[in-house]
Amino acid sequence: MSIETILVFGEGDEGTPSGLTLELLAAARGIATNVEVFVAGDGAAMAPELGAHGATKVHATGPLDGKLIGVHAAAALQAHLAASPPDAVFFGQTPDGRDTAARLAVRIDQPVVTNNVGASVEDGTLVVEEPVFGGTQNVFTAFKNDGPALAMFRPKSFEAEATGGGDAEVLTVDIVDPGPAGSASVTGRHVEERSGPQLDDAQVVVSGGRGLGQPEAFEMVDELADLLDAASGASRAIVDAGWVPYSKQVGQTGKVVKPNVYVACGISGATQHLVGMKGSKHIIAINKDPEAPIFGVADLGIVGDVHKVVPALIEALKSR
């Protein structure tokens, strides 16, 4: 057996595929001869960009307004896989990706391996790589099932790259009755306001942690971020404390970031935080404790008080 076709669970917003979807296309292209995309929503608008990233076909349900995506996506995918089974389905580690993969795995009784950062083919079998113990070791898992391998991947595990392919062919997938779970409906959407550079793709990220001492001190993190054209991020400690919204959380249960420069202000460097940022090209850490684990991954470590170093840095940048 070799890997012929991989189906990517495509996500996006207003006709633009997400960065993670394009990353998965690159990963799939590296090991399969044919890559297709399944979209639980309007696929036509995304088809040109998906095609440019190597997808040959886009199988789309059309708009699912007011429906809980995972429920309907899993039911539609089950029917689609029965008609034209790929060798594997790749999902992004996102709220809808997780939901869909879990439901699909049960529906088709196939194993799903989550939390991966790598994919390869060994002896004709799909092998996925998952980091464990705070990213200190990697576990390689081979699929031994008959039927599609379901694998889920973390963001920023692969580099998205356009191949210059033409538009992908758009095919309609029927929406099927998902059973009792179909009673779940989305009655409202709340989109957090976003302005300036976003955590996912900013070249520079400035993050704050509990060492800031109080919620108001996050303002200096935002100010420093502004001056560096950076996105601001946070440790879970201050997200849980309600200082900043969850969308700013970096780490195992937050976002994975890989900027050119990551600046950690008053963050200890717990492994759950490190897994979200240690892929950054350069790391600067400011912490008053010389023993703080964050210094173990920092290229430039400053043992000092954030309330002195950060304001001085802001002043110096302003006066340039």
Next chain:
Amino acid sequence: MKVQRQTEAGYDDVECQTPALVSVTAGVVEPRYPSFKGIMAAKKKPVEELNLAALGVDAAAVGQGGARQETIRVTQAEERQAGEVIEDEGDAHDKIIEFLGELKIV
């Protein structure tokens, strides 16, 4: 039942009929700490043990033998090397600017 469900962009309000299976993200509520009375009472609660047969699960379908995926190896991840660590003497910000300058960030 009504829940708030995390999304990539914020959150959705979702409603559904019960019975329903609901999972929550970490940190969704402050756990309540048990009282001494509660801890004592817990010791007297019956513990029911279930085996595969009671659950109606085929023994061949679970565990290592039933798994349809296999761990083929575990490797050591590449470690990030620590760089320079300096004590702030009131001029650490200059050092940071120099570092950012070399990277052409400033």
